[in-house]
Amino acid sequence: MPRISYPFILVNCKTYAEATGDNVLKLSKIIHNINESYSVQIGIAPQFTDIYRVCLRYPDIPVFAQHMDPIKPGSHTGHILPESLKEAGCAGVIINHSERRIRIDEICECINICRELELISVVCASTPEICMAIATFSPDIVAIEPPELIGTGIPVSKAKPEVVKRAVNAIKKISPETRIFCGAGITKGEDVSKALELGTDGILVASGVVKAKDPEKVLIEFVEAAESTITEKRHPLRDLMEKAFAGKRALSKRALVRRLVRLGIPEEFVDQKIVSAEIQSILRKTYKNGEVYYILQE
Numbered sequence: 122m123p124r125i126s127y128p129f130i131l132v133n134c135k136t137y138a139e140a141t142g143d144n145v146l147k148l149s150k151i152i153h154n155i156n157e158s159y160s161v162q163i164g165i166a167p168q169f170t171d172i173y174r175v176c177l178r179y180p181d182i183p184v185f186a187q188h189m190d191p192i193k194p195g196s197h198t199g200h201i202l203p204e205s206l207k208e209a210g211c212a213g214v215i216i217n218h219s220e221r222r223i224r225i226d227e228i229c230e231c232i233n234i235c236r237e238l239e240l241i242s243v244v245c246a247s248t249p250e251i252c253m254a255i256a257t258f259s260p261d262i263v264a265i266e267p268p269e270l271i272g273t274g275i276p277v278s279k280a281k282p283e284v285v286k287r288a289v290n291a292i293k294k295i296s297p298e299t300r301i302f303c304g305a306g307i308t309k310g311e312d313v314s315k316a317l318e319l320g321t322d323g324i325l326v327a328s329g330v331v332k333a334k335d336p337e338k339v340l341i342e343f344v345e346a347a348e349s350t351i352t353e354k355r356h357p358l359r360d361l362m363e364k365a366f367a368g369k370r371a372l373s374k375r376a377l378v379r380r381l382v383r384l385g386i387p388e389e390f391v392d393q394k395i396v397s398a399e400i401q402s403i404l405r406k407t408y409k410n411g412e413v414y415y416i417l418q419e
C-alpha cells in the first residue's frame with residue numbers, strides 16, 4: 122500500500138479548466154514544492170486524462186483518481202479499470218464522490234479491489250449515517266462532504282461541526298483503523314484547523330484551491346494551519362511511545378511493557394498507560410500467533 126502521512130490535504134481538480142492539461146502541471150509543481158518544505162502532505166486528484174502526466178513529472182506527489190469502476194480487465198468500453206489507475210501511477214482513488222455516486226454494493230466492491238491492488242480508498246459520504254454504512258467495509262479513508270456546501274466557500278468544519286463530529290465518532294466506533302477527512306467549502310487555514318480539531322485526519326478541497334487567485338498562497342496557509350494544529354493537538358504520551366518503539370513498527374505487549382519500564386514508568390502504571398494511549402488512538406492493537414502486539418499509529 123502506498124503510504125501517505127496524516128494530516129493529509131487532497132486537492133480534487135474535478136473538471137475545472139484551471140486544473141486541466143498543462144494547468145494541472147502548474148498546480149502539481151506548486152504542490153511538489155510545498156511538499157518538499159512542509160511535513161503536512163498534499164495530494165492531487167487530476168482528471169483521468171491527466172493522471173499519467175502528473176505521475177510521470179511528479180512521482181513524489183500522491184495522485185488519486187476521481188472515480189473507478191468495479192470491473193476486471195475485459196470488455197467494458199468507456200469504463201475506468203482499477204488496474205490501469207495503478208499502472209498510471211495512482212496512489213489511491215476517490216470513490217462515490219457526490220458528483221459521481223455509485224451503488225452501495227459497488228462501493229463495497231471498489232474498496233475490496235483497492236485493497237487487492239494496494240490503492241488507497243477514499244470513500245465520500247454525504248451524512249454521518251452513510252459514513253457509518255461505508256465504515257462497515259473498512260475503507261482506508263471516509264470523507265464526509267455535505268453536498269449542499271460543496272463549492273459555496275462555507276466550510277463544513279465551521280457550518281456543520283456537529284455533522285463532522287458525529288461522522289468521526291461513528292466511523293471510529295465501527296472501523297477504528299479508517300481515517301476520516303471532511304470536505305466542502307474549505308477556503309482558509311482556519312477551516313483546516315477546525316477540521317482537524319474535530320478529529321479528522323485531513324481534508325478534501327477543490328474550488329478553494331483550484332479556482333483561487335493564488336493557489337500557492339492558499340495551500341501554504343492550509344499546511345501551516347495544519348502543522349500548528351497538530352503540534353497543539355499532540356498527545357502527551359506520544360513522545361514516550363515514540364521513544365519506546367524506537368523506530369520499530371510493531372512491538373509485542375511484553376516488549377512494550379519492558380521498554381516503558383526501562384523508560385521510567387513504574388511497572389504498576391504501565392498497563393494503564395498502554396490502555397489509555399490505545400484509547401487516544403496512538404496505538405493500534407493486533408494479534409500475532411495468539412500474542413498481543415501494538416503498532417504505533419502515524
Ligand code: G3P
Pocket residue numbers: 133218266270271272273274304305306307325326327328329
Ligand atoms: O472533493 C472536494 C469537494 O467536493 C469540495 O469542493 O469546491 O467545496 O472545495 P469545494
